[in-house]
Amino acid sequence: MPDEHNITYPYIIDFIRGQIAPTSGILAQMEKYAQKCGVPIADPETAELLKLLCLLSKPLRVLEIGTAIGYSAIFMVQYLPAGAKVTTIERDADMAQTARQNITDAGLTGRIDLLEADAQVLLPVLDGEYDMIFLDAAKAHYIHFLPDCIRLLRPRGLLVSDNVLYGGMVASRSLLNRRKITIVKRLQKYVHAICHTPDLASTILPVGDGVALSYKI
Numbered sequence: 001m002p003d004e005h006n007i008t009y010p011y012i013i014d015f016i017r018g019q020i021a022p023t024s025g026i027l028a029q030m031e032k033y034a035q036k037c038g039v040p041i042a043d044p045e046t047a048e049l050l051k052l053l054c055l056l057s058k059p060l061r062v063l064e065i066g067t068a069i070g071y072s073a074i075f076m077v078q079y080l081p082a083g084a085k086v087t088t089i090e091r092d093a094d095m096a097q098t099a100r101q102n103i104t105d106a107g108l109t110g111r112i113d114l115l116e117a118d119a120q121v122l123l124p125v126l127d128g129e130y131d132m133i134f135l136d137a138a139k140a141h142y143i144h145f146l147p148d149c150i151r152l153l154r155p156r157g158l159l160v161s162d163n164v165l166y167g168g169m170v171a172s173r174s175l176l177n178r179r180k181i182t183i184v185k186r187l188q189k190y191v192h193a194i195c196h197t198p199d200l201a202s203t204i205l206p207v208g209d210g211v212a213l214s215y216k217i
């Protein structure tokens with residue numbers, strides 16, 4: 001995993017995390033499971049940002065690309081307006097099965113729709129309009145997902161992309177791990193694209209592993 005300590009200072013991360021109320025119930029159990037099994041889930045400060053974005057933009061239809069065990073989907077639902085739904089895509093069968101169980105245990109089957117598929121195959125044929133998209137799947141494919149994300153996002157909708165600084169490697173060659181060079185180059189292309197696409201107004205926040213916010217104009 002990329003090192004989030006290369007994004008900001010450890011004492012800043014500790015301070016920010018110190019302000020976040022711990023989760024309870026199924027989310028707390030999922031955090032423990034994720035830690036034990038090495039499943040990457042949203043950092044606490046990234047989850048807090050998602051919470052704020054959900055409360056501010058009140059999306060009725062959220063698309064998540066990259067479910068893992070369902071942590072961020074279950075987390076976000078708590079802060080969505082009544083009747084809002086999350087559609088989430090996961091390609092790994094074991095992850096999808098665990099997510100399905102977690103969604104059932106959380107009593108959220110009516111609010112979270114899990115699509116077990118490869119987003120590279122599914123996104124081009126997905127219809128509908130989403131108010132918010134949370135992009136959190138294979139980082140090397142963000143650049144390939146972008147045209148469909150823009151198409152699926154309604155005007156004035158929000159695209160939230162996680163891990164865009166990728167342990168700082170996207171911003172500094174000195175941090176580069178040679179084995180990650182393809183991912184880093186594609187993420188650099190992605191960041192350039194979201195910052196230079198006339199359809200989007202984007203900003204990059206050094207939160208968690210780097211979060212990009214892109215507003216569809």
Ligand SMILES: C[S@@+](CC[C@H](N)C(=O)[O-])C[C@H]1O[C@@H](n2cnc3c(N)ncnc32)[C@H](O)[C@@H]1O
Nearest residue numbers: 041042066068071072090091118119136137138
């Ligand atoms: C970082 S994890 C998602 C974490 C989750 N959003 C959370 O915060 O709880 C990324 C997930 O995306 C899935 N994934 C990667 N590439 C994908 C693709 N092309 N289509 C669907 N899922 C994909 C992986 O299997 C993995 O479970």
